[in-house]
Each structure stands twice: as structure tokens, then as C-alpha cells.
Amino acid sequence: MNSREEQLKALDRLLTIMDELREQCPWDRKQTMQSLRHLTIEEVYELGDAILDKDLDEVKKELGDVLLHIVFYAKIGSETRDFDIGDVANTICEKLIARHPHIYGDVKVNGEEDVKRNWENLKLKEGKKSVLEGVPQSLPALVKANRIQDKVAGVGFDWEEPSQVWEKLQEELGEFQEEVKKNDADQMEAEFGDVLFSMINYARFLNINPENALERTNKKFIKRFRYLEEKAAASQKNLKDMSLDEMDVHWNKSKDFFK
Template identity: 65%
Template sequence: MEKSFDSLPDDRKSQLMAFDRLLTIMDELREQCPWDRKQTIQTLRHLTIEETYELSDAIMENDLPEIRKELGDLMLHIVFYAKIGSEQKDSNQFDIKDVLNGICEKLISRHPHIYGDFVADSEEAVKQNWEKLKLKEGNKSVLSGVPGSLPALVKAMRIQEKARGVGFDWDEKHQVWEKVEEELKEFRQNFDIESEEVIDKNEAEGEFGDLLFSLVNYSRFADINPETALERTNKKFIKRFQYLEEASKADGKSLSEMTLAEMDEYWNAAKKLGV
């Protein structure tokens, strides 16, 4: 049911006015700015990916002011794509209205437990019905909704989540951990780096991939996001290593001339300091 602008509460009016301001600025930039006039959907793609990663960084740091700023940058890109879409001279033409109505209709159709008579009393029931609805809409595979260009770790997680949505999953957590141990044992038995035997790198890579995939699987059962967990470890390592660099330099030492034991002293000092 559509509402008139005057009947809306003041906060919604201010939100719509802010959105209208952005649309107006986008129209002006597209018409008057040489750089904005030159852009295409293709030229914006890599910039959008960069902005998405910048938002991810802000979320990892829980930096709300930065999150707000990065969301604005992404919103600009969405409006920019829609503006370019409105300039098409064929049946592929679309504008921001079509984009917004499209996602509204999708959300309504994918939530029959809210906008229909389907009953879903748990998050798991919602997810399973979501996948069933996507198949009814024409998806040939449950996994077809996983973007091919996703980073491998994120892709593994999404593949497993999609499979779980139709019931293809382990029943118990201990079963998943047993699989992790099985893959680790198999990898160590066949690819012992301490031995003198020549290792088939392709085969070793495949087995190592199986081990990582099983660990990602276990992380789901432990309610841990593996991408977030690994990125936090990356950031922790960077901070401690930079402490090692700065503290050793302050003591007149050079990393290239230090032993690992000497480096470990600074590393452990960083840990004690909570770095």
C-alpha cells in the first residue's frame, strides 16, 4: 500500500529528501562533470569492489563513523549505476525506481511467512524455504547463487550454507570434527614435508584444499565466521609484527641481523602488552 508524502512521519520525510538530494546531485554530475560523464558500468566495477572492501575494513574495526562514510560511497555507486541504466536506449533501460521496486518485490516474495500464509518459526526454516523459492524462480542449482568471483574462503562458507539450506549437511558437530581430523591425518601421511620423497604438488594442493574446506565446515557448526576469524588474526599479526619492527629499531637492532629467538622476545612482549 502506497503512502502519500504528507502522511509520512517526519523522520521518513527527511530520509526521502536526503535520497532525493543525492539523486539530484547525481543528475548534475552526470551532466556537468567530465569524469562522471565518462564513466560506464564497466569502469565503475573495480571502484565498487574497492569501496566494498573499505566498508569491510570499517566493519572489522567497528568504526561507526567510518561505516557511515563508506555506506555513503556505496550508495553513490548504486545511484550511479541506476543513472547509467536510465540512459540506455533499448529494452534494458532501468532507473533507480525499477531497482528499488525490484528488491521490494523480491523481499516480499521471499518472505511468505511475513507477507503470506507460510509458517516459519525458526531461522533455519526461513533459510530452507528461501532456497526452495529460488529454485522455483528458475535457479538451476542451489549453488548457482554463489558468485564465481568470491574469495575462496568466503565461497566455501557460502557453498556449505547453500547446501545446508536443502538439508545436505552433517547432523552433529562431532561428525564434522572427525572429518577435519581425517583430512589432517590423510594430508600428513601422504605429504610429509620432512621426508625426502618428491611430493606431487597438485595432489597435495587438492588434499590441503579438502582440509581447509572441512575446517570451514566446522567453523559453521561452532558459529564462527571463518573469514572474520582469519582477518582478525591477520590484523593481530600485522600489529605485533609492526611492534617487533618498531621496538627492535628503537633498541638499535636490525631484523635482518636478529635471530628468531631475539625476535620472539619482542613478539612475546607485544602479546603481554595486548598488541
């Protein structure tokens, strides 16, 4: 592993390269925060994929791409004299010190839950009007629901036992089924949202990340379906021409390879 001196040297090298690219490369010179935004989101998702795949070499590469974007935004900020990379680093350092009084102050905590509760209370003292103020509006709905529940739990608005959440989920499923029987599209959507919200809440109580869990299933399904396609092609058959029973044979075999 690199020493602290070598790490700082590598960061300095990246800052120098960013300066050179911004000055000499037509594409880099043209970029704005707005033009980089969607690319940054894409890079973060690619990092997420690498983490789910447990591909540490790819994680390293994707972290580099995300770091490049951070440096890029800081470079643009320095050109308008609003902030530079030093300001970015110092801002997060000050926030971390302020939000961890149990490390940098005299506050006593008894565990992780105390830390999370203190974190949310400190944000309110900093001027935030709501604990939900920090939840980005553009987050995907599933991720947003998880963050909302996590944040309100941080100030004590939560169930006491997983069994209570499970009972709530059963209640929501019953209400959803009632709307299905009525065939009311609007109310079915509303109640289905409540079911998903309760499922996400139950996952939180079981320490399951719902986004990771669903993406894991997505990847598993894709692998199994591609296996089915390959077997169909090997038999010189088109999936559209196969019966469900024929497809099920290959689908069930795929489960032996992709758990």
C-alpha cells in the first residue's frame, strides 16, 4: 500500500493533470457543472455495479472516475473563485468534526443508534427545518424511501420491533388486495406504493439494503434468462416458438448455475 506521502503525491498529480486538461483539451475546456452532472451520475452507478459484483479491481477504477469528477467540479469552482478542492476538503472535515462530538467533544454514546440520532439532531441545530431536508428529490424512489425511513428513525420515529413492521406489511397487502378486487387503478397504485414502502421498512429492520437486494435479483434473473436464450439457440429454436414448459426446463437448469 502507498504511504500517506505517496497518496498525497498522487492527488497532487491528479490536480496537475486536471489543470493541464482544462487548459489544453478542447473537450475538457468546454465542460460545465451542468454538462458533467449526468456523467457523474452514470459513474456512480458504475461504481455501484462494481461493488455489487465484488470486483475490487473495478471498484478501484470506478472510484478513480468518481474522484476525477470531484476534482473537475472543484477546478470549475476555482475558475469562478467560488471554491477550490481545498475548500471542498476542509468543508467536509469541519462537518465531520461537528457531527462527531463523541470523538471530538465530550458527548457520550452507547452505540450506533445514539450516533445516528445525534447526527440528525445536530443537523436540525445547524438550521435545517426538517430531518428530511437532506433527502435528494432526484433519488430513485426505492432508494429515497429507504433514506426517508432511516432519517426519521434517527429522531425516534420508528417501530420498536421487526414483528410490528411485518404486521404492518400484512395489513398493507390486505388493503392492496381489496383495491385489486375493486379494479380501481388509482387506488391500486396508491396501495401498492404502501406495500413497497412497508417492504423497504421491513428490510431496514432486518439490516437488508433493499436496493442491493433488488439489483442482486435483477442480475440473477438476467444471467438465468441469457442461459435460457443460449440453450434455445443451441437447439436452433426461437424463444417465441417455445412453450412455457419447454422454457421452464432450461430455466430450472439455470438455477443450478446462478443462485
